[in-house]
Amino acid sequence: MNIRLYNAKILTMEKNRSIFTGEVWVKNDKIAYVAKNEELESDWAKDIPKIHWDIELDCEENLLMPGFKNAHTHSAMTFLRSYADDLPLQDWLEKKVFPNEAKLQYDDIYQLTRLAILEYLRSGITAIFDMYLIPDAVAEACMDMGMRCVLTSGLNKYNSSIEQMEEEYLKWNKKSSLISYQLGFHAEYTCSEEQIYRVAQLAHKYHAPVYTHLAETRREVEECKARHGMTPAVYLDTMGVFDFGGGGFHCVHMTREDMDVLVKNRMFAITNPASNCKLASGIAPVARMDERRISVAIGTDGPASNNSLNMFREMFLAATLSKIRENDAAGLDALRVLRMATVHGAKAMRLNKADVLAKGKLADLVLIDLHQPNMQPLNHIEKSLVYSANTSDVLMTMVGGRILYRKGEYNVGESVETIYKRCNAIVQRIMGD
Numbered sequence: 001m002n003i004r005l006y007n008a009k010i011l012t013m014e015k016n017r018s019i020f021t022g023e024v025w026v027k028n029d030k031i032a033y034v035a036k037n038e039e040l041e042s043d044w045a046k047d048i049p050k051i052h053w054d055i056e057l058d059c060e061e062n063l064l065m066p067g068f069k070n071a072h073t074h075s076a077m078t079f080l081r082s083y084a085d086d087l088p089l090q091d092w093l094e095k096k097v098f099p100n101e102a103k104l105q106y107d108d109i110y111q112l113t114r115l116a117i118l119e120y121l122r123s124g125i126t127a128i129f130d131m132y133l134i135p136d137a138v139a140e141a142c143m144d145m146g147m148r149c150v151l152t153s154g155l156n157k158y159n160s161s162i163e164q165m166e167e168e169y170l171k172w173n174k175k176s177s178l179i180s181y182q183l184g185f186h187a188e189y190t191c192s193e194e195q196i197y198r199v200a201q202l203a204h205k206y207h208a209p210v211y212t213h214l215a216e217t218r219r220e221v222e223e224c225k226a227r228h229g230m231t232p233a234v235y236l237d238t239m240g241v242f243d244f245g246g247g248g249f250h251c252v253h254m255t256r257e258d259m260d261v262l263v264k265n266r267m268f269a270i271t272n273p274a275s276n277c278k279l280a281s282g283i284a285p286v287a288r289m290d291e292r293r294i295s296v297a298i299g300t301d302g303p304a305s306n307n308s309l310n311m312f313r314e315m316f317l318a319a320t321l322s323k324i325r326e327n328d329a330a331g332l333d334a335l336r337v338l339r340m341a342t343v344h345g346a347k348a349m350r351l352n353k354a355d356v357l358a359k360g361k362l363a364d365l366v367l368i369d370l371h372q373p374n375m376q377p378l379n380h381i382e383k384s385l386v387y388s389a390n391t392s393d394v395l396m397t398m399v400g401g402r403i404l405y406r407k408g409e410y411n412v413g414e415s416v417e418t419i420y421k422r423c424n425a426i427v428q429r430i431m432g433d
Contacts, residue, residue: 001054001401002027003363008059009370010034011382012357013066013342019381024064026363029177029400034357055403062395063368063381066357067126068311069345071270072249072299074132074154075116075141076109079427080304089217089279097304098158103430106137111422113141118416119309120147121405124394126364129270129299129349131184131211131249133159135168139179145412146402148364150349152184152211155199156191162198169206178400182350183246187213188232189220200240209267209350210241214248217281221253233258242267247348249299250275251289252282262294268348269294271340273317274308275301283325286318287332297348298341312393315341315386334386367396 003026011019012034023040025033077097084096104112109132120128127148130138135151142149151172153165165183172181183206185191185199203210215221215232224232234257236242242261247268251258254269262269271284289296298318300309315337322332346355354362370378374388397405404411 002032002052003055003057003401003403004051004053005057005059005064005367007061008064008367009061009381010357011063011065013339014356014358019063021061024357024365026398026401029363029402031357031359031361031363031365033359057396059367060371062370064357064365065368065385066342066346066355067364067366067397067399068124068341069297069349069351069354070120070125070128070299070309070311071247071268071297071345071348072272072301073116073128073130073309074302074304075128075130075138076104076112076132077302077304078112078115078423079104079108079430080302081307083427083431084304085278085307087279089281090219092279092305100430101133104133106134108426108430109134109137110141111419111426113138114145114412114414114419115423116303116309117141117145117147117412118410118419119303121397121410121412122394123309123311123391124366124368124397125309125311126366126397126399127346127349127351127354129182129211129345131186132302135172135181139172139176143176143178146178146399146404148178148351148354148362148399149180150351151179151181155185155195156187157195158190159186162195162202165199166202169202169208180350182211183208184211187216187220188224188236196236196239196241200243203241203244203246207244209244209246211247211249212236212241214251215253215258216250216276217279218253231255231258233261237261237265247297249301250281250284252276252284254285254289259289259292259294262289263292267294268297268344270297270299270348271318272299272301272306272314273321274310274314275305277317277321278307279305283321285325286322287326287328290332290336295344295347296340297345298337299345310391311341312385312390319386334383337386338382363398363401365398366394369393369395 006023022036131154228235242265251269319337343355
């Protein structure tokens with residue numbers, strides 16, 4: 001399919017390239033051409049009428065940019081949204097989350113993930129890094145709706161196995177262009193030492209990065225130190241878990257030595273500010289990690305601990321909470337945060353073809369409405385994306401060359417009301433048991 005997106009302001013997110021007015025052409029699932037209007041006039045203007053366009057979309061001087069990358073989420077936890085609120089993390093997990101998750105079936109996770117995808121698309125999110133029970137169900141939901149997804153295992157003492165993780169790793173890294181898989185486990189405190197050792201062996205076998213929840217709460221860190229005499233990051237590093245890189249989700253309570261581990265192994269830190277606020281986990285040292293050239297990405301975490309899957313809110317919180325933590329209004333520039341939500345997220349998820357708008361890159365992009373009061377005047381569009389934009393400003397979300405959302409309408413193969421009805425039935429069955 002050939003799609004022409006014209007009369008657009010374009011933010012490619014390439015380094016040292018400012019916003020310009022021009023066009024983006026899409027062929028099948030990739031970007032075929034990105035150019036300023038003056039370049040089109042000299043190179044292509046006479047040929048545009050000769051091209052067979054399946055879709056020509058006037059962007060009306062709104063902003064085309066790469067889609068946001070949600071670098072940490074648990075999509076199917078939509079069923080717990082606003083159910084288990086206002087509790088500390090450990091009580092939240094052990095008393096509310098784990099008992100209800102034990103009742104989930106394959107189709108439940110499939111349907112609940114579909115609900116989350118609707119919200120991702122509304123927020124301009126074009127790829128997710130999902131850790132949850134039954135990754136196959138998450139993958140099937142994403143494929144059926146056209147969503148790009150990177151899976152990672154939530155291996156722990158009670159769920160999954162090393163053998164299952166390896167099987168999923170081999171399966172989903174070759175089955176679909178929309179789905180990929182990275183090695184991972186839930187956390188140090190939910191896994192045995194033997195499990196972690198075997199994860200490290202698997203990482204060495206495939207020369208693969210590993211991802212896990214890391215230093216999310218002070219209790220997690222102190223209990224790890226009591227068990228092993230080391231913080232989680234240092235302990236996992238001594239076991240060779242991160243010898244081929246990877247990342248830590250949350251990274252709230254990080255020591256200088258912990259950051260040394262991330263630097264040494266060229267790891268990513270994925271911050272989840274809304275979830276960390278809601279669960280009173282703390283404020284991640286994002287500015288300090290950024291100063292040390294640790295690549296920071298942004299995730300929403302799951303819809304039970306957030307409760308919203310809204311990347312605009314995450315960007316705002318990442319920027320402003322960092323200022324409070326460091327007592328420095330200039331400590332973390334909004335442009336850095338925007339890069340975390342797009343380019344760094346793509347790199348953390350190993351989606352290197354989905355980081356910027358350029359020829360040959362994946363056609364994962366969004367159109368942002370600049371004709372709204374909260375986006376005017378156009379003093380600094382990039383900073384407005386972080387400080388004043390919201391989900392209602394997303395006019396279109398495209399994944400792999402398919403327009404999945406546009407102006408309130410979804411193109412995902414099923415009506416949203418049907419998805420809502422099925423998910424509410426799942427909740428009634430589980431909570432009523």
